[in-house]
Amino acid sequence: MTPLAIETAGLTRRFGGLVAVRDLHLSVRIGEIFGFLGPNGAGKTTTIRMLCGLLAPSQGRAQVDGVDVGRDPEAVKRRVGYMPQRFSLYGDLTAEENLHFFAGVYRMGSAKRRERVAECLRRVGLWERRATLADHLSGGLKQRLALACAMVHTPAILFLDEPTAGADPPSRQRMWDLLYEAAGEGRTILVTTHYVEEAERCQTVGFMHRGSLIGRGSPEECKAGFAEELLEVDADPIMRAAALLRGAEAVSGVSVYGRLLRVFGRPGAGLVERVPKLLGAAGVAARTVRPVAPSLEDVFMSMTRLAEGGAEER
Amino acid sequence: MLAVASHVALKELRQLLRDRRSLVLILVMPLLLTFLFGKALETGDIRGIPAAVLNxxxxxxSNKIVTAMSSFGEIQIQVEPHSREEAYHLLADGRIKAAIIIPKGFMKQIEAGQEVQLQLLLDGTDNNSAPIVEGVAKRVIQRYNAERAIRGLWAQGVRPDRGRRLIQPVYVQTEIRYNPGLQYLGYVMPGVIGLTLQLLTVMLMAISIPRERERGTLDQLLATPITRTELILGKLLPYFGISLLNVGTILFVADRWFNVPVEEGLPLLLLLCALFVLTSLATGLLISAVSHSQFQAVQIAVFYVLPVFMLSGAYAPIEAIPDYIRPISYLFPLMYFSRAVRAVTLRGADFLVVWKDVAVLAGFVLVFLYWAVLAFHKRTA
Incomplete structure (x- = not known):
């Protein structure tokens, strides 16, 4: 059996009456990039905060790098790096001062600290800007500085909460290059994102929905395990077609993508035959109707719908 | 432990030095406050109470009495009203705080050997001034009566010096050992010093942790293996250093402008100030550890800082506080500080005299710091 970097069993967190994370069973292998996908409020941040030792679990167990988070959160903190969703470094300190401070707090000796801080600054491309106050850096650079701070003590596991939120595509690309580089050194990375195309870059994806893990696997496995029929429909007028199909039996969901519709149906529902008939009967012209392979986003939409009982999304 | 704490201290110091406005506030405000409070309370010795005479x-x-009254600096005769009604009006309007009325026929009745009444009108709303005017009036009349009696006896052949001994056989000789001028300033200045030292330190420390919480930086900090003690000590150290700077300037101001004799007991004064500043910093940190927002921290700090002046004996002796409230006074470090500093500056006390206050202050520091560490949680339960 491959050794695990993170393993949770029945991990649960309540805030008063609200269950933010429910009975989470999660395993992340050493050295993999695990992507946490899910809408806001699904419990991704709460899970990460528990795994970093910042939040006590209400129930269940979690082992991070072999240490029980519930029992010894401080030992976990020595082994992991955490990059919160919101920029959390000192805006009135320079990039270099921030790194020096955190390296010091992680108890690195002064010679090693100097060396490591310089290395981190160079690696994330901030060496030239090292004397700039963190507040004066652009969004993308702030995110890279935050990553550098999370990695300054060479942790075995990195927890990154939406490390590319709001960043432009080149910045996101740069961030992912850095993540691959870190993973290449044997670090385990648990990253949350809303961007489905970012999830495609992960080795394993976990879908969270309302505090529960509703599916997991490699992006390929997820797509292969897609349990519904999926059609791409080019119809005119498109919104009328969408409304018609949403009301139809056997159709479990319809998403609009530009000038095309993606129509989901229960397996064996025979959508390819039924959809053109249905649209034709209502006088809507269907130019093309063809079955397509699901994207990760389709998988996620479908899983969310199934988890909700299929009612709401129609 | 100290290595990590010093990283936090360095970080705090850098942030402080970049925050020019706060820095100016920290360095200038205590000086300004000491000066203003000192000047405001210097006049605690009341002089020039506005008064009127209706002769x-x-x-x-009667003119003799008026002259005698106006020779006292405590009162200043500003108007001579023409009627009793006018005197009442002046009092009601607040233009005067006292009026002395010498009735018609005053001299005639005295000469006739009758008992005569003078009338003194006082505004009781100012409970400080009223008894002072009353005291002046009593002294004037006492002296006037004595003079008349001596003159009366002389007319009957008793020499004035003998007459004086007959009338006033007993004298009190007062010797004021400390604070010979009985100046209020000497009493209150240690309290003023303590109050100014306390005000900013408590406030600054109180918002320190909630500010990091609000900015989100606490999140990043708590994700590191820093210990609570390291964080608390790291926050304390730079502000302690700056407060010591303030101690120096405040003592200088107190010495130069307010005649507080600082030089003689300087080492002991510095020890007391340093300990007192530490109690304030520790109190602020305790507030900081339990507050979730800066607003909340300031609220709690105000509720601590305001009652201190009234209840700690800094402003008026704690003997003036009712018995059932007095135990609260003993909870404020300022009480021990101002008591000890008064002993040192006014009575020239040495360590052997004030060691108990020193010990209590040191105890406060340890208890509050330990409490702050315990009250701060690294993990949300």
């Missing part, structure tokens, strides 16, 4: 008699004897 209905206008005789040589």
């Amino acid at each position: 209905e008699d206008g005789s040589p004897e």
